[in-house]
Amino acid sequence: MRITVKLYALLGRYLPPGSKDNQTELEVDDGTTPAAVMRRLALPPEQCHLVLINGLYVPPGERDRQALADGDALAIWPPVAGG
Amino acid sequence: MSWTRTILRVDLTNGTCAPEPLNMGWAMKYLGQRGLATKYFVEETDPKVDPLSPDNKMIMATGPLTGTCASTAGRYSVITKGALTGAIACSNSGGFFGNEMKNAGYDMIIFEGRAPNPVYLLIQNDDARLLDASEFWGKSVWDTEEGIKAKHQDPLIRVASIGVSGEKGCKFACVVNDMHRAAGRSGVGTVMGSKNLKAVAIRGTLGVAVDDAPRFLAAADAGKKVLADNAVTGQGLPTFGTQVLMNVINETGALPTRNSREVQFDGAKDISAEAMAEKRVSDGKANLITNAACFACTIACGRVSAIERTHYTVAERPQYQVASGGLEYEAAWALGAATGVNDLDALTFANFICNEQGMDPISLGATVGAAMELFESGAIGTAETGGIELRFGSAEALTQVTELVGLGEGFGVDVGLGSKRLCEKYGNPDLSMTVKGQEFPAYDPRGIQGMGLTYATANRGACHLRSYTVASEILGVPEKTDPLTTDGKAALVKAFQDATAAVDSSGLCVFTTFAWTLDDIAPQIDAACEGSWSTDTLLEVGERIWTLERQYNLDAGFTGKDDSLPKRLLKDAAKTGPAKGLVNGLDKMLPEYYQLRGWTADGVPTNETLQRVAL
Numbered sequence: 001m002r003i004t005v006k007l008y009a010l011l012g013r014y015l016p017p018g019s020k021d022n023q024t025e026l027e028v029d030d031g032t033t034p035a036a037v038m039r040r041l042a043l044p045p046e047q048c049h050l051v052l053i054n055g056l057y058v059p060p061g062e063r064d065r066q067a068l069a070d071g072d073a074l075a076i077w078p079p080v081a082g083g
Numbered sequence: 084m085s086w087t088r089t090i091l092r093v094d095l096t097n098g099t100c101a102p103e104p105l106n107m108g109w110a111m112k113y114l115g116q117r118g119l120a121t122k123y124f125v126e127e128t129d130p131k132v133d134p135l136s137p138d139n140k141m142i143m144a145t146g147p148l149t150g151t152c153a154s155t156a157g158r159y160s161v162i163t164k165g166a167l168t169g170a171i172a173c174s175n176s177g178g179f180f181g182n183e184m185k186n187a188g189y190d191m192i193i194f195e196g197r198a199p200n201p202v203y204l205l206i207q208n209d210d211a212r213l214l215d216a217s218e219f220w221g222k223s224v225w226d227t228e229e230g231i232k233a234k235h236q237d238p239l240i241r242v243a244s245i246g247v248s249g250e251k252g253c254k255f256a257c258v259v260n261d262m263h264r265a266a267g268r269s270g271v272g273t274v275m276g277s278k279n280l281k282a283v284a285i286r287g288t289l290g291v292a293v294d295d296a297p298r299f300l301a302a303a304d305a306g307k308k309v310l311a312d313n314a315v316t317g318q319g320l321p322t323f324g325t326q327v328l329m330n331v332i333n334e335t336g337a338l339p340t341r342n343s344r345e346v347q348f349d350g351a352k353d354i355s356a357e358a359m360a361e362k363r364v365s366d367g368k369a370n371l372i373t374n375a376a377c378f379a380c381t382i383a384c385g386r387v388s389a390i391e392r393t394h395y396t397v398a399e400r401p402q403y404q405v406a407s408g409g410l411e412y413e414a415a416w417a418l419g420a421a422t423g424v425n426d427l428d429a430l431t432f433a434n435f436i437c438n439e440q441g442m443d444p445i446s447l448g449a450t451v452g453a454a455m456e457l458f459e460s461g462a463i464g465t466a467e468t469g470g471i472e473l474r475f476g477s478a479e480a481l482t483q484v485t486e487l488v489g490l491g492e493g494f495g496v497d498v499g500l501g502s503k504r505l506c507e508k509y510g511n512p513d514l515s516m517t518v519k520g521q522e523f524p525a526y527d528p529r530g531i532q533g534m535g536l537t538y539a540t541a542n543r544g545a546c547h548l549r550s551y552t553v554a555s556e557i558l559g560v561p562e563k564t565d566p567l568t569t570d571g572k573a574a575l576v577k578a579f580q581d582a583t584a585a586v587d588s589s590g591l592c593v594f595t596t597f598a599w600t601l602d603d604i605a606p607q608i609d610a611a612c613e614g615s616w617s618t619d620t621l622l623e624v625g626e627r628i629w630t631l632e633r634q635y636n637l638d639a640g641f642t643g644k645d646d647s648l649p650k651r652l653l654k655d656a657a658k659t660g661p662a663k664g665l666v667n668g669l670d671k672m673l674p675e676y677y678q679l680r681g682w683t684a685d686g687v688p689t690n691e692t693l694q695r696v697a698l
Binding site for chain 2: 012021022049052078082
């Protein structure tokens, strides 16, 4: 299945070369979790603060349990804030 | 200490400046800045006063920590009755001006009356004088600041001034200090303009004394270490600034877009922090040049940007081909998503003009968005706009209108009314995305439910800085809550409101609270100031301030019915994203909020509550 991975702020450097708009598409196995994608892209776990699937928050304890579905968008940020 | 114990009272009508002792009894109950100045303001003015009347007063106030070496301790606020809202107004600014006021020996400056002709106030320690400002009237903030420094041959003078928009009566005019830091919201600059007060220029060299210096230095150092070690204040904010939120809030489906018709903007990626940092193909340079810090700040979230020299906004205008104040998140949202414009350099240019002419970019962008909807719906046409095709997504229309508002000319006069008055004037009041007359900022309450209650109950009109529940609902600070539910949001909003009121009264920046709690702040205040200041004391002070502001608004004529939201947010469900199908559940949160506050079902503090908070 195919998913969209979006990596923002300092995590953008972990995207494959040639990626645009802070995102790339990945071919992944059925049942793949956010944690598995993070490992595949060598993302430092401590930098993966905000993890969203289709805009919905995935708590840290769910990141190696919640399965992604075909067409999902996985977006990840390091600790950020604003206002 | 660390108050200077001195107020400067400036009678603009009679042209006098006189120091007087600070009421230390009030300082112990209201701390400083927002709280203490509001107490003075409430005691000295009629709540029914016309904001633009000479009888309205305007106070510039520091906090007890302003001017000390605590991190971010350079803040000051402008307190008055807002020209945009008719409610209590308190707008907070960074930069270096607040520090200079404190070092000149003043906790606050109270302006009353109206000068018969334009004046500026010059303060050099205990020498305070009103001087003729006729040579600066009609000039921008930037020219005024440079002109005053040149006239007095002192580049170290710090200046807070209004631009042409404030002179011309734009309802959302700011007071801008240090070229691009602003007391931005509610039209405090409009009030300043109504008083014929062009600028306040200060050089202070007296120093700021603290109560227990060794203990204060230890507490301040401990606080700085917490900020440095925290991933948000130590890395995220200095590197990407507040603008890093653009993609976050868009992804979560809470980015108010095209006057809140939608909650996600397909151009968000083009106007984000990531876009600001990306090198352009044309010249190999990025929009973002560097970050910047205000006085004593160890976070340094400020943005300094430059526009591509061939961009249509600056190609023929070399004065704007410079490094200047760049886009912060709220400005980028209002000038961009709210108007559907995704041209980063056009937004940067509009932001420059807001700084140059002293306008609140939140209110400006949101009002342009409302005007675009009026135009597209046919409620107004080119006859009203002076020929401008005011359509969503038009960068040219945005920058044209921004310049007109800045100069108070043409259709800019209408937009300068603010969204509420503009939409009422053209027969579509429901198109105004405002609460108590103030445009709401960059978080859609359908996607972040707590922000609906935040906007509805904010004492200065819709505002994110009165209870930033986004920290909890989206960012997980101090702990994650679900943005799509109303459960628990009444207590969350009250907790944020009370704590923020205390921070806003201290002289510190509210951004410290991404890392600090009141447990980090209280020891710094306690060591610097006389009296005993604990976390509990600060929470009591915060609730007292909130209730005082509420009582003022009730006396001014507001009621619980004004604690509401635009119909669009309550009736029209979000069309996309996680909040698809949701409206804001204000009706579920507001009664619980009133109950937690100890207010009646109509939103009026009970006598027991007034006694409990010692009002």
